[in-house]
Structures are given as structure tokens and as C-alpha cells.
Amino acid sequence: MGKVLVLGGGPAGVSAALYARRSGAEVQVVFKGYGTSALSKAELIQNYYGLPSPLSGAELEAHGIRGAKAVGVEFVEDELIALEVQEDFRGFRGLSSHHSYEADSLIIAAGASRKAPPLPGLTELAGHGxxxxxxxxxxxxxxxxxxxxxxxxxxxxxxxxxxxxxxxxxxxxxxxxxxxxxxxxxxxxxxxxxxxxxxxxxxxxxxxxxxxxxxxxxxxAIGTAGSTELARRLGVMLEGQNIKVDARMATNVPGVFAAGDCTGGLLQISKAVQEGAVAGLSAVKFLSGK
Ligand SMILES: Cc1cc2nc3c(=O)[nH]c(=O)nc-3n(C[C@H](O)[C@H](O)[C@H](O)COP(=O)(O)OP(=O)(O)OC[C@H]3O[C@@H](n4cnc5c(N)ncnc54)[C@H](O)[C@@H]3O)c2cc1C
The missing domain is CATH 3.50.50.60 (FAD/NAD(P)-binding domain)
Incomplete structure (x- = not known):
């Protein structure tokens, strides 16, 4: 069927990976490792469906990844520094400092973008140098x-x-x-x-x-590249700091989808999981129409 590359191992990325994998696609998730998601920073989750007693964000992250691995999703711990379209326009590529990940479709779920450091002049001169x-x-x-x-x-x-x-x-x-x-x-x-x-x-x-x-x-370019920095260079349209998506979680670039905190709105696990599910299914639909 084809391969989906998911950027991000938080609730949005893992949910997208689960749905895409269970619909028959080969799925590879690249994430920076355990403890790097917003989810993993949450001390106790008390407002997510199906938890009889509160779980720490780190525990929920580990459960999510374990569940996706069990259905055949591949997880790679690496930091992507760029996303690009392949030369023949047939697919996409995620680049780290030492590796290139190729796929037919891309789901960006790398969380909310970082804030710029509090340096006078930085906000005022954005877009002007x-x-x-x-x-x-x-x-x-x-x-x-x-x-x-x-x-x-x-x-x-x-x-x-x-x-x-x-x-x-x-x-x-x-x-x-x-x-x-x-x-x-x-x-x-x-x-x-x-x-x-x-x-x-x-x-x-x-x-x-x-x-x-x-x-x-x-x-x-502080720290690691965030969702919007990576999306921007692919030509993906933004709305402020958020990735612009339609109801299928599709961006303006065919084959590129986004989910979770990077699309803005309610910054909660339930919303990330829902958007991930839609993005995973949409990516598979895109692959089957290729
Ligand atoms: C302190 C805190 C407490 C919270 N408490 C709650 C709560 O109680 N209930 C609730 O519903 N929500 C809570 N949230 C919000 C919730 O955690 C987020 O809405 C949710 O985690 C968003 O999921 P996501 O998958 O979009 O992004 P994230 O969980 O942030 O995951 C992002 C993923 O992208 C990866 N990534 C990013 N950049 C790169 C790169 N360049 N290369 C490779 N991988 C990359 C990261 O490694 C990570 O795996 C809390 C958030 C915080 C910070």
C-alpha cells in the first residue's frame, strides 16, 4: 500500500500511527525519545477517558507507544531537522543529522511550537530581518x-x-x-x-x-525544529503558529497531514488523539488513491 512517516510520538502521532497501521499501511514514527512530549510533562492525567485512577503523563506515553508497537508500528528515536519533498515528487523525506527517512505520506504531530527566547527586538522585528x-x-x-x-x-x-x-x-x-x-x-x-x-x-x-x-x-533555531518550522519549509500553510488543516487533517500540500497541539485549538490529549485518528485514516486514503 505504501509507507506513512509520522513525526512525533505523543498522543497525536501515536494515534495517527495506530489508525494508519491498522488500515494496512507501513508506519514509521520518528520521535525524540521518551520524556520529550508535552504529554510526558503532565504530572497526573485526570481528565482523559477510561482511566479508573490518574496516570502520570509519562506512564500514558509509554502505554500508548507500547500499544502501537504491538500492532506493528516502528518507532525510531531521532531528531528531525528538516522535511522535504523528494526530487521526483513521489514522496517525502524526513532528515536528521545522520539519516534520511522516506515515505509516501507524512503526518506532522510534533506538538506545539516553541516560543522564541525573551530577547528584546525578536518579536518586534519578526518578518523584518x-x-x-x-x-x-x-x-x-x-x-x-x-x-x-x-x-x-x-x-x-x-x-x-x-x-x-x-x-x-x-x-x-x-x-x-x-x-x-x-x-x-x-x-x-x-x-x-x-x-x-x-x-x-x-x-x-x-x-x-x-x-x-x-x-x-x-x-x-533554538533547540530542535518544531512542527511549524518543519512544516514551513515544505510549503505548508500556517495560521499564526499553527498548521492550517481541513476537516480531514490535510494541509495544503497533498499527502501531508497534521494533528495534535501543532494545529492549535484545544491543547488536550483527547483532541490530539481524535485528530491523530483522522490524520491516520486520511493518510491511508491518500495512499490508496496514489
Ligand atoms: C505540564 C502539562 C500538563 C498537561 N496536562 C494535561 C492533562 O491533564 N490533560 C490533558 O488532556 N492534556 C494535558 N496536557 C496537554 C497534552 O499533554 C497535550 O495536549 C498533548 O500531549 C499534545 O499531544 P501531541 O501529540 O500533539 O504533542 P506532544 O505530546 O508534545 O508530542 C510531540 C512529539 O513530537 C516529537 N518531536 C517534536 N519535535 C521533533 C523533532 N524535531 N524530531 C523528532 N520528533 C520531534 C516529540 O519527541 C514528541 O514525541 C498537559 C501538558 C503539559 C505540558
Whole structure:
């Protein structure tokens, strides 16, 4: 029938995987591991159907994954840094720093997107030099000086995709030790940041010691790529920070579905599970029509 790649091992992703697998598809779930979902952070769940006594979020997460494994869903612990359409447009690819996962259909269920750090200038200058997607906006900075804010694999990936366009690329790790050596050609500044400055557009960065560095653009890539960052580079339409879906949980990109906290609305397990079920069935319907 074909393969569905599910990004996320929380209630939305696992529910999607269950429904897709039980409808006959090969299903692979990529998630960052146990304890990384919003679900796993919940101390006690008391408002979900069928729990005679409260369960911790971590327990419910483990039960969910165990149940999906029992029907043949494959789980891989890895961090995806990009989603893309295959060159022949026949399918999709999820990329981590060391692996590529290919599939005929994609379900994004990576939870709610992260908030940007509380850095003065970041919110005000969003869309005016502050960007959250190097693949989408990198070409706007041809020959210019840009910086990526972050210290992990995702930030490295963003910096690398800016190198062919920008005149100069910095990595601002904002006081953090980067996960490894930054990519060749990228200049690392470790100093903590105080603010991003500029009136109508970004003009520079101010560091905690008061020093300034002129930059034309700042790409925020802190921690790991979230649902909206990953969706954006596929050309998936957003509504604010949420992925825009129809009643079938389909996005505007054929074959790409989304479910759970990443679509906004009620941020609760019951809603994530329901949307996951619909997305899983819709993905299978998409595969059978291919
Ligand atoms: C403290 C707290 C308490 C809560 N209490 C309740 C409650 O009592 N009742 C209730 O109904 N709801 C509660 N919620 C909300 C509920 O947990 C969420 O609505 C639900 O978990 C959303 O499910 P999801 O699958 O969309 O996302 P999540 O549960 O956040 O799962 C996201 C998944 O995506 C994966 N992922 C993300 N990025 C990547 C990447 N780049 N590469 C690979 N994998 C990735 C993560 O590893 C994770 O597996 C609570 C939330 C919190 C934070």
C-alpha cells in the first residue's frame, strides 16, 4: 500500500500511527525519545477517558507507544531537522543529522511550537530581518551578513543552508556550548545576547558586554525544529503558529497531514488523539488513491 512517516510520538502521532497501521499501511514514527512530549510533562492525567485512577503523563506515553508497537508500528528515536519533498515528487523525506527517512505520506504531530527566547527586538522585528526558516528566507539575504541563534544540530543545519546565499554567517550560541564544532565557514560567537536592534529592520545584535555586531538578518533555531518550522519549509500553510488543516487533517500540500497541539485549538490529549485518528485514516486514503 505504501509507507506513512509520522513525526512525533505523543498522543497525536501515536494515534495517527495506530489508525494508519491498522488500515494496512507501513508506519514509521520518528520521535525524540521518551520524556520529550508535552504529554510526558503532565504530572497526573485526570481528565482523559477510561482511566479508573490518574496516570502520570509519562506512564500514558509509554502505554500508548507500547500499544502501537504491538500492532506493528516502528518507532525510531531521532531528531528531525528538516522535511522535504523528494526530487521526483513521489514522496517525502524526513532528515536528521545522520539519516534520511522516506515515505509516501507524512503526518506532522510534533506538538506545539516553541516560543522564541525573551530577547528584546525578536518579536518586534519578526518578518523584518528575524526569520524562523533559513530554507524559506535564505535567498533574501544574498551577500548579506546573517546570524543563526541556537547551539544544536538544528541551528547547524540552518547555518549550512544560509552559507550558499549569505556573504557571512555567524552562529550565536547565546552563552551555550554548541553541540559540536559549527559547520566550516560559520563564525561562532558564544557571548550572551542582550537584544536584537533595528527600527524597521534588523541592523545588529547587542551582546551582554555592550558590544555590537552589525547584521542584516537573524534566524532563530533554538533547540530542535518544531512542527511549524518543519512544516514551513515544505510549503505548508500556517495560521499564526499553527498548521492550517481541513476537516480531514490535510494541509495544503497533498499527502501531508497534521494533528495534535501543532494545529492549535484545544491543547488536550483527547483532541490530539481524535485528530491523530483522522490524520491516520486520511493518510491511508491518500495512499490508496496514489
Ligand atoms: C505540564 C502539562 C500538563 C498537561 N496536562 C494535561 C492533562 O491533564 N490533560 C490533558 O488532556 N492534556 C494535558 N496536557 C496537554 C497534552 O499533554 C497535550 O495536549 C498533548 O500531549 C499534545 O499531544 P501531541 O501529540 O500533539 O504533542 P506532544 O505530546 O508534545 O508530542 C510531540 C512529539 O513530537 C516529537 N518531536 C517534536 N519535535 C521533533 C523533532 N524535531 N524530531 C523528532 N520528533 C520531534 C516529540 O519527541 C514528541 O514525541 C498537559 C501538558 C503539559 C505540558
Amino acid at each position: 528575524v526569520s524562523y526558516c533559513a530554507t524559506c528566507d535564505g535567498f533574501l539575504y544574498r551577500g548579506k551578513t546573517v546570524a543563526v541563534l541556537g547551539a544544536g544540530e538544528y541551528a547547524f543545519h540552518e547555518a549550512e543552508s544560509l552559507l550558499p546565499h549569505a556573504g557571512k554567517v555567524f552562529l550565536f550560541s547565546n552563552g551555550e556550548q554548541p553541540a559540536a564544532d559549527p559547520p566550516a565557514g560559520v563564525e561562532h560567537r558564544a557571548d550572551p545576547l542582550l537584544a536584537v536592534e533595528g527600527n524597521e529592520r534588523v541592523t545588529g545584535a547587542v551582546f551582554a558586554d555592550g558590544s555590537r555586531l552589525p547584521i542584516d538578518g537573524l534566524f532563530v
